[in-house]
Amino acid sequence: MPTLIDSHCHIYYDDFQHDLAQVFERAEAAGVKGMIVVGADPVTSRQAVEIAAGHPALFCTVGIHPHDAAGVDEAAVMALEELARTSPKCVAIGEIGLDFYRNRSPREDQERVFRRFLQMAKRLDKPVVIHDRDAHAETLAMIKEAGVTRGVMHCFSGDLAFARQCLEQGLHLSIPGTITYPSNEQLREVVRNVPLERFLLETDCPYLSPVPHRGKRNEPAYTRITAEKVAELRGLTVEDVGRITTMNAGRLFGIPLWDESTKIAYRIRNSLYLNITNRCSNQCTFCAKFDEFTVKGHNLLLDHEPGFEEVMAAIGQPEDIHEVVFCGFGESLLRLDLVKQVAQALKQRGYPVRINSDGQANLAHGRNILPELAGLVDSISISLNAPDAATYGRLCNTPFGEAGWQGVCDFLREAPRYIPDVTATAVTIPGIDIEACRRVAEGLGVKFRVREYAEVG
Known part of the structure; x- marks a missing residue:
């Protein structure tokens, strides 16, 4: 209702x-x-x-x-x-x-x-x-x-x-x-x-x-x-x-009819999203969370990072869910161990699992983490957002310097070996050459999807 x-x-x-x-x-x-x-x-x-x-x-x-x-x-x-x-x-x-x-x-x-x-x-x-x-x-x-x-x-x-x-x-x-x-x-x-x-x-x-x-x-x-x-x-x-x-x-x-409680698990359409951290690798200039922490009417500002039991309690037993997505307002793969633990429990229940990521998990963890996701993750969407390293650095403020964009590309190239469905995405930020981003994605052998600027969720 x-x-x-x-x-x-x-x-x-x-x-x-x-x-x-x-x-x-x-x-x-x-x-x-x-x-x-x-x-x-x-x-x-x-x-x-x-x-x-x-x-x-x-x-x-x-x-x-x-x-x-x-x-x-x-x-x-x-x-x-x-x-x-x-x-x-x-x-x-x-x-x-x-x-x-x-x-x-x-x-x-x-x-x-x-x-x-x-x-x-x-x-x-x-x-x-x-x-x-x-x-x-x-x-x-x-x-x-x-x-x-x-x-x-x-x-x-x-x-x-x-x-x-x-x-x-x-x-x-x-x-x-x-x-x-x-x-x-x-x-x-x-x-x-x-x-x-x-x-x-x-x-x-x-x-x-x-x-x-x-x-x-x-x-x-x-x-x-x-x-x-x-x-x-x-x-x-x-x-x-x-x-x-x-x-x-x-x-x-100023009327008190909106549910302002923080969400760990939240629905949009027929997907259930998991908000497990507000931390990110990047500090993207276009990220909506620098204005507010709501997505499609859900408050995602965490006062702590939830553990496994808390996440599973928030998930509950949802019906009519087509997929469960690790997303939220942060980089879920910074909490790799929790992602693996929750994903395994979800797969046992028969839910398809997707991850939305900035693609810098290998740089953040100092190793190739993709083999650890094999069999647990059905699809992954990686934010490419730029056709070259200089543009990526300017837009995304990556802490990895010139290696940041290349790290995303390497992650995209490697991901299909372990995850069946891999997509690179780009936001229609004014001035960004979307077709150049598409060519990069195609060259890496992955699908490409355009995300509308100022449309979150």
Whole structure:
């Protein structure tokens, strides 16, 4: 069962008054563990606060939608600022922004009110929930002018280029049920090409129901339909998408619904990964762990290196696992004895075993360790990452100097004698000649795979 958060819903409307208890039950059954109830004007902002106060997993925002900007005076703004300041479950300012599609309020009023709420968010140190329709450039310009760098573009409707501009500003993108609409290929392109660590999921209920409920009332349970579509587009499970987007919402809004415990064994797709050390031979300039220790929603920052019994306890008896991978945020082969011991136990259980490595284990141990892996390891992926020693040294900061890259090449050349499936990989770091890396791998007699830059796990 996934853990999902509907990061934008309007369940205070009359559409929900006759069956709100059942709405909550259906959401729970679908894996929706939390909701953010978003205010759109002074009345609904107060309703959002009241609803959130009565439910442990509900949180709220306050704001004024651009449709209602006309006639908003300073007293209304200050009253909502006081509400945001004094409501312990108010996690953001919004829904605010610009809507030049319907223009239900004059543009000057929309911009005036939007600017005031952006200033409020900065003053209260809260993220913003942004409504933007047919006003991409103007909306982002005002956000930049206000110096706001935390928030979410609700119901994202821009193209990939605009998505990247929003990310550069520090904003998240929220994906609604419209991703299921056959004509919305633009949003699907965004989802395919933006790191999942910058996405939230939402319904915007009662609006924008996903297929197959299009045209009917939307509700928080349908967050799962959106999650399933995102999972399909990204080649992940719905549990993966739920875990990642729940982490994202937890971090952005400060809500305690993300499992932050350190993982020794963790699942991505149908693979079980083992995180047994945070130590590495290299200090690669592009390594994500220098920014944070999470991978696809899993916290991998170890406070100690686990022993055999602890690793086996963490593995347990997993079902529907296609392989077990020694990976984590460190070089597993630095703990060679533990790898051999765990791999032997896994092989006895019938699990295929893979290792992801930097290929410098022979240099680190001062001997050829590959014969010790024979019969224990089915496949190994080695980070080549450069077509020559100079580039490798610059990118990977190997402690072995000029011998580092050559050591990786020698490891790759030798590995097929002991391990059936050997692959060299390279990350699409800007400026790297991927085809030259491919030629090196082919010359060493191994397969080659490209890994996307800034896409970990």
